[in-house]
Amino acid sequence: xxxxxxxxxxxxxxxxxxxxxxxxxxxxxxxxxxxxxxxxxxxxxxxxxxxxxxxxxxxxxxxxxxxxxxxxxxxxxxxxxxxxxxxxxxxxxxxxxxxxxxxxxxxxxxxxxxxxxxxxxxxxxxxxxxxxxxxxxxxxxxxxxxxxxxxxxxxxxxxxxxxxxxxxxxxxxxxxxxxxxxxxxxxxxxxxxxxxxxxxxxxxxxxxxxxxxxxxxxxxxxxxxxxxxxxxxxxxxxxxxxxxxxxxxxxxxxxxxxxxxxxxxxxxxxxxxxxxxxxxxxxxxxxxxxxxxxxxxxxxxxxxxxxxxxxxxxxxxxxxxxxxxxxxxxxxxxxxxxxxxxxxxxxxxxxxxxxxxxxxxxxxxxxxxxxxxxxxxxxxxxxxxxxxxxxxxxxxxxxxxxxxxxxxxxxxxxxx
Amino acid sequence: xxxxxxxxxxxxxxxxxxxxxxxxxxxxxxxxxxxxxxxxxxxxxxxxxxxxxxxxxxxxxxxxxxxxxxxxxxxxxxxxxxxxxxxxxxxxxxxxxxxxxxxxxxxxxxxxxxxxxxxxxxxxxxxxxxxxxxxxxxxxxxxxxxxxxxxxxxxxxxxxxxxxxxxxxxxxxxxxxxxxxxxxxxxxxxxxxxx
Numbered sequence: 001x002x003x004x005x006x007x008x009x010x011x012x013x014x015x016x017x018x019x020x021x022x023x024x025x026x027x028x029x030x031x032x033x034x035x036x037x038x039x040x041x042x043x044x045x046x047x048x049x050x051x052x053x054x055x056x057x058x059x060x061x062x063x064x065x066x067x068x069x070x071x072x073x074x075x076x077x078x079x080x081x082x083x084x085x086x087x088x089x090x091x092x093x094x095x096x097x098x099x100x101x102x103x104x105x106x107x108x109x110x111x112x113x114x115x116x117x118x119x120x121x122x123x124x125x126x127x128x129x130x131x132x133x134x135x136x137x138x139x140x141x142x143x144x145x146x147x148x149x150x151x152x153x154x155x156x157x158x159x160x161x162x163x164x165x166x167x168x169x170x171x172x173x174x175x176x177x178x179x180x181x182x183x184x185x186x187x188x189x190x191x192x193x194x195x196x197x198x199x200x201x202x203x204x205x206x207x208x209x210x211x212x213x214x215x216x217x218x219x220x221x222x223x224x225x226x227x228x229x230x231x232x233x234x235x236x237x238x239x240x241x242x243x244x245x246x247x248x249x250x251x252x253x254x255x256x257x258x259x260x261x262x263x264x265x266x267x268x269x270x271x272x273x274x275x276x277x278x279x280x281x282x283x284x285x286x287x288x289x290x291x292x293x294x295x296x297x298x299x300x301x302x303x304x305x306x307x308x309x310x311x312x313x314x315x316x317x318x319x320x321x322x323x324x325x326x327x328x329x330x331x332x333x334x335x336x337x338x339x340x341x342x343x344x345x346x347x348x349x350x351x352x353x354x355x356x357x358x359x360x361x362x363x364x365x366x367x368x369x370x371x372x373x374x375x376x377x378x379x380x381x382x383x384x385x386x387x388x389x390x391x392x393x394x395x396x397x398x399x400x401x402x403x404x405x406x407x408x409x410x411x412x413x414x415x416x
Numbered sequence: 417x418x419x420x421x422x423x424x425x426x427x428x429x430x431x432x433x434x435x436x437x438x439x440x441x442x443x444x445x446x447x448x449x450x451x452x453x454x455x456x457x458x459x460x461x462x463x464x465x466x467x468x469x470x471x472x473x474x475x476x477x478x479x480x481x482x483x484x485x486x487x488x489x490x491x492x493x494x495x496x497x498x499x500x501x502x503x504x505x506x507x508x509x510x511x512x513x514x515x516x517x518x519x520x521x522x523x524x525x526x527x528x529x530x531x532x533x534x535x536x537x538x539x540x541x542x543x544x545x546x547x548x549x550x551x552x553x554x555x556x557x558x559x560x561x562x563x564x565x566x567x568x569x570x571x572x573x574x575x576x577x578x579x580x581x582x583x584x585x586x587x588x589x590x591x592x593x594x595x596x597x598x599x600x601x602x603x604x605x606x607x608x609x610x611x
Contacts, residue, residue: 075505076549077505077549078505102546103546103549103552116454116458116459116462118454118459118463123453124453124454124459125451125452125453125454126451126452126453126454126458127450127451128451131450131451134448134450135448135450136439136440155523185447186447186448186450186451197465199465203546203549203552204545204546204549204552205464205545205546205552206546207465207541207545255462256462258463258465260467262467262468264465264466264467264468264541265467265468265534265535265537265538266465266538266541266542267538267541267542267546270533270534270535270538270596271527271529271532271533271538274596276519276520277520277597278520278521279520280517280518280595281520281595281596281597282519282532282592282595282596282597283597283598283599283600283601284596284597284598284599285598285599286599286601287599288599288601288602290601290604290606290610291606320602371606374603375605376604376605376606377605377606377607378606378607379606379607379608379610380607383607383608383610384610387610387611388520389520389521390520390521390522390523391518391519391520391521391522391523391524391525392519392520392523393523
């Protein structure tokens with residue numbers, strides 16, 4: 001320490017030693033900061049007000065006492081779920097946003113990435129990422145939800161599922177980008193162009209056909225999320241953002257847009273992301289995500305310590321507009337009461353709801369039901385299955401339930 | 417006259433929608449002039465998508481017999497020797513039940529090319545852009561046609577001797593096509609009226 005600089009490690013070591021404590025050199029600090037939750041809490045001074053804390057760092061980290069994590073991880077085709085139970089408010093930290101990937105997360109040099117717009121346009125156009133950032137931008141809050149969200153909790157329900165495992169293919173962010181309408185104005189959309197193909201820059205060059213009307217409505221080419229450039233797994237450097245529409249259509253790593261008269265019938269909009277219905281029908285291009293909600297606390301694995309007043313809190317959203325109301329039931333849907341909506345009601349964005357509940361100590365079945373400004377009310381599981389058949393579980397927005405036992409344990413109830 | 421009226425309405429609507437996101441109002445230039453015009457070669461290189469009418473299909477051709485060996489070397493390690501797949505990561509490709517079309521009754525009914533895919537052109541497009549998973553884009557046009565032919569033949573959709581190319585592929589009759597319907601959920605009040 002010849003330069004008398006004070007590092008975090010020496011400070012912690014000194015403080016702990018001063019507190020008559022532990023030999024920190026033997027402790028895996030890095031593991032605590034980046035790895036799995038420690039078995040024992042990390043060492044801290046007995047009285048943090050009696051010794052200086054650690055110096056500033058270039059990039060902040062979460063408290064070593066806090067370990068929100070996505071799960072599962074490690075596949076190049078699959079989904080990692082957002083830890084809904086660990087989050088407050090409505091904005092999902094970008095590093096905890098759920099991710100669905102089909103051929104790995106591509107490594108893209110933004111200086112070499114371009115967006116090509118061609119097809120039924122007056123002027124084909126190639127834009128660099130810097131070009132895209134020169135256009136007038138908008139910043140908006142919108143959710144993203146995979147249309148397969150909730151599927152695992154339907155197909156293989158278990159009482160010991162967390163909100164993350166039940167509905168963790170849902171996240172909500174502040175997005176910044178250029179309205180796609182602005183770019184379409186720039187290239188001049190030819191009459192007859194009704195659909196456009198959006199192509200991603202991952203190793204499957206994921207493609208979806210999108211109606212041009214969505215571009216003229218509220219679609220964005222987003223380049224920032226929650227105040228910083230997009231994360232790689234969210235489409236860095238640019239992605240399509242279609243507010244309220246199923247996650248898969250929000251093509252990440254966007255590299256090409258082609259306008260045409262008809263849908264292109266890609267693999268993802270034919271053999272996947274289509275919804276079988278009774279009577280031998282398959283619903284196609286079911287883009288909008290209907291209203292949905294989930295209580296994120298109390299939920300498994302929490303345990304209520306004692307009867308008394310307690311906060312019920314959760315998230316609600318609708319892909320068709322604003323949430324207008326959330327109802328909460330403590331008794332499995334026999335009675336409903338209005339929850340408080342705590343956050344600004346943005347269209348096609350998450351709202352945080354809360355309800356103060358006095359637990360008497362009896363068995364309870366907690367439910368939430370979202371209603372949006374189109375007058376759409378979240379259906380029950382029985383209603384969904386009756387109309388769509390038991391084999392359809394995309395766009396699965398059934399009312400969720402948590403069972404509270406007399407001993408205070410809370411478990412997921414799939415068939416409420 | 418009617419056509420002119422429709423055009424006017426569409427044009428007026430387009431203008432309204434075009435400017436709804438813009439804060440510049442009257443100050444918006446006709447065009448920002450940002451970006452550059454791509455040359456024809458760039459567009460030709462990037463324009464790889466295939467439409468149901470066959471637009472975008474390249475020159476070349478393939479048969480099921482040739483496709484069997486392409487499949488064995490490029491596809492079987494993930495999708496199985498007989499296209500049975502390794503769900504959920506690697507989907508079953510062929511052999512799903514034919515005729516009943518009862519997928520809404522049970523999500524476990526395999527959705528394969530012959531019973532669920534509405535367009536044969538999608539196969540070529542997807543294989544060319546995405547397969548094989550570890551080396552996408554590595555198959556030639558002939559190999560892609562051939563493995564497409566192999567999968568269609570395994571599903572009983574084309575005869576053993578069929579040659580699949582830009583003309584024959586869009587003409588393959590796909591049984592699932594007539595089952596696809598438009599989304600009718602808009603306007604539903606949900607609850608007991610959910611669609």
